[in-house]
Amino acid sequence: MDIDGGVEESSRQVQVRFVTKLKPPYKTPPTSLAIPTNINRWRLSDIVNNILEAGVDDWQYQPFDIVIDGKFLRVSLEEFLLAKGISAERVIEIEYIKVVAPRREDISLHDDWVSAVDGSSDGYILTGCYDGLGRIWKDTGICTHILEGHTGPITSVCVIKPKVEGAFDQLVATASKDRALRLWKFDAGKSAQPKKIRAFRILKGHNAAVQSIAAQPSGEMVCSGSWDCAINLWQANGSDAGGDIVSAKKWKKGGGDEEPQSEGEAVSTLVGHTQCVSSVVWPQHETIYSASWDHSIRRWDVETGKDSLNMFCGKAFNCLDIGGESSTLIAAGGSDPIIRIWDPRKPGTYDPIFQLSGHNSWISSCKWHNKSWFHLVSASYDGKVMIWDLRTAFPLGVIDSHKNKVLCADWWKDDSVISGGVDSKLCISSGISVE
């Protein structure tokens, strides 16, 4: 097979074999080839495409990413081999995977800055906006519900997973700068016009702006972090909760035609942070992780209300997520352009195991992919959303569709990245293949 006649003379050659874990149309014959070492990953991708084209009749060009020894190839092959100390004598196994790059980008416009987004439910996207409204999007540009009620900008939103699968009503929670949290209930049915709905429950108890909210995996409770340095725990399900903490109250302003709104108070408060709690995550039933501007990340035990882990790192944190390998790695970003990843199981040290640097400004959001151990999406004030793979120090993909600061980002439906920013856009970048 002719690869490149001109280059071959001037450079050394190595024996390679292409392997893949992809399904049959992408499989190549397990023969070894001699290729020059000075080529990069795009040329390698071309080579793989050429091989595949020979086997399949109507082949459509498919870019591949190249993995050698579990590391992504980002420099030329020769430099990579030298850097990793891989002998050029033996046959090198080159694995190719589909490139992680969005194929389609859709934009839905908001009225104001999009400050929060949650894509944990496959059926819809929940966004929070600086105009104080939450929105439910069915797909690009199709807004089904408008959550109306907050008097301040919404800072954080989360989808509360129902206790029973297949429940009719969907539960979501929003946190706002007006010091309150609101719980909303809606049915996921379609409607032509965006339907304005009111919160069925208002949770008041914070003394300052609420910065983040997270729901228990079981969906019973939500927790919220606030500028008053406290983390409050709230009962999420108001309908079946006892009336001891709920004081029913008619919503006077609405004219009385709406369903009643109840106010809830905090079940308990986790005190320990000294500054704004900027991010909370509730990954397991009994554990809450929180990141704060006081440069610490804490792990709280819900039962006792004590922090079982207090990790100090010299930066103010904006975002936090738990995931990755066996859902224990902590990824956090804050007031510098580096995403740090810790393994809390590692004894004795609080040094991050990974430091991903690629952004140019503060990290506003970072989320693990909920199926993959390696993939991570991050948003930054430099206007970029980056998709990371822990196996490489370089971002796999950069979504550059925002013009200004990106305030939030999340995964949706396993193959899309949704992000919102200061340019009032909600971007949905779909077609990202993870594995």
Added chain:
Amino acid sequence: MKIPKNKKQQKKEEAGKINEMLGRIGQQLAQVADNSEDSSSDSDFEVVDNESLSEDEGSISESGMEQIEPSDNEDVVVSSDNDEDDDDDDDDDDIGSDGDGDGDGDGSEVDGGESDDSREVVEESDSSEDEVAPRNTVGSVPLEWYKDEEHIGYNLAGRKIKKKERQNKLDSFLASADDSKSWRKIYDEYNDEEVELTKEDTKLIRRLLEGKAPHADFDPYEPYVDFFAWDDSKHPLSNAPEPKRRFIPSKWESKKVLELVRAFRKGRIKFDDKPKEESNLYDVWADDSSLTERQGLTHIPAPKFKLPGHEESFNPSGEYILSQEEINAHQLLPEEDRPKLIPKQFMFYRSVPAYEKAVSESFGRCLDLYLCPRARKKRINIDPETLKPKLPSRKELRPYPKTCYLEYKGHKGPVTSVTTESTGQWIASGSNDGSVRVWEVETGRCLRVWDIGEPVQQVVWNPLPELPLLAIAAGQDVFILNTGLGSEEEQKKIEKLLCVETPTAPDDSDKNASFISWGPDDKHGGVRLKHFKTVTSIEWHRKGDYLSTLMPYDILSPNLNFIYLLIHTHLIRIGHCCEAFYYYLCFCSFLNSLKRESRSVLIHQLSKKLTQRIPYKLRGLPVSSAFHPIRSIFFISTKKDVRVYDLLKQKLIKKLEPGVREVSSIAIHPSGDNVIVGSKDGKLCWFDMDLSSQPYKVLKSHEKDINKVSFHRSYPLFCSCSDDCTAYVLHGKVYSDLNQNPLIVPLEILRGHASAEGRGVLDCKFHPRQPWLFTAGADSVIRLYCH
């Protein structure tokens, strides 16, 4: 007449001989001294104490016996005195003298001779030596000739004189020890016999040694017998009369004497103090070591010319002459490496041309000699790094603001002031475009805009978290506005606090009311304090109730001028002296009262809606003011100095003198004991209040005016911002230990602002809780620098 002469001659000869003999004795003495001393002489020493000479002679005799070294002198002495005529007599004398000898038979012959001498002293003493005729007739021949013979010579009869038998040394020593006269005995080698000196001989020797005449009866001072017949003879040889010059003193001599006397008097002739003439010649090539000693150790002597070698000869030998290739090679060399002289050969000395570089070279040499400073410089070899104060590295002092990540854009004119809310969630900024904006720190979102209408001088957030109020100085007004960021209950409180009834008409009788009016602000819904002058600076007290405002206020303000004019016209109209004086006094007292209570600094109380003046006199225009963070102390800085007042005791505590051109701002350390002062010549002064009224440290860092200085509330950081578009962040750690001085380390220069109309960074404030810095620039941007 002849006899005495002979006698003298004889005596001279005698003296000569004796001298020779004495010489011989001296030699022997020397030999004795050289040789090892003999224990034999010890006894003699003991016996004869007073006669050191004789003792010596005794030892001489001994040595003479031991060493048979015939000296020429002896021979000469003896041989020259040989007189054969007296030999017989001699013999006779010898025989005869036996009787009156000293009783020692050994040296009788010599003694006899001597005694003869003494007997014939009267008439024929001349042959006294001659009479001692030697027995031996060999003459003056070396005695070595007879060394191996059994005889030493021949007597007069021609018979051999046999050598005496040699005495054993031990025996001779014993004999000499026994014999008390042994010291007088001298061995005469020539005649092979021992001679014993008589007493007369010893006396004679002694006399010679004393330097007298050998003979005792010789009188050196005997009266002079004038044998010349002095009386005039009848027939003189010349009958010429005595010439005149014989009896007249010489005129020329007296002239000469006079001349000398004059020369002495005039000092033309000097006796002793004639300077020794130093020779002008010196050794050019000599070592200069003495010179260096004279000039000190640091002196370096000028290098000498190289001595001319063979190549500089006018006719050098062939190996010095360069070939053409070599000359060409020299031409290729750089100028300084080229040899100065190319040897040339001349047949005759007269064909040598003049050296063309002679003048320039000698001129250069002279320049070198007298212009080149030749002294060994004492160079101190110190690494400049070691002289730097040992500061901790910047890494250890982290965190501090480093990089700009966020910009707050929205203002349309230079941002003059920025202030932070106490929790650090919001900031507020005022701009020259007349707007005040509130921003969210985290995202950079502008929450609220007020349009004041006038350029905003300063914006200050109330330090209490539960009172989210903004004090805004714009033009002649101070606004206190509600930001509406608190909770609902707080909002109610604030509304109550800011509720002010509309001002009554200014009452002239009350001084306070005359220049400050509290009133509601209809446009923005707050309190508006109307001042009579432009307010440049405002500052909250830490408790959030008091607010100080500064108005750079002249004594001769327009209304005062008006009063002055009024009085003046009044005076003219009245024209009465006493009354004029009275009015003048009134005016002065009024002025003084104004001066005593500075009207340019006011303190307002928000809860009571009251305004007070500070009861101190200020000299100069106030620039900046600050409340002490802990105690009730108030700082006012004028353009020249900073005054510290105690508000409770109402007196001046301290005056800080920065010694800079013009103070622009001050800031107080959160502990209250340290003050930083920024100046318009770019200097930053750190004062330790406990230490001195002079700055503890002056940092000259900025190229242009410093606009603002600021301390961080919790981190040991302070900063200064300047018109050169930079902000400096410095570490300023204050120790609780009073003995330890504050540690000041420059950390970072923050750039990024653009210059606009010659202004750079107008304000800087630290985030209250994070090590972050907000800077407000004239380019209408606020930047946040994070760690």
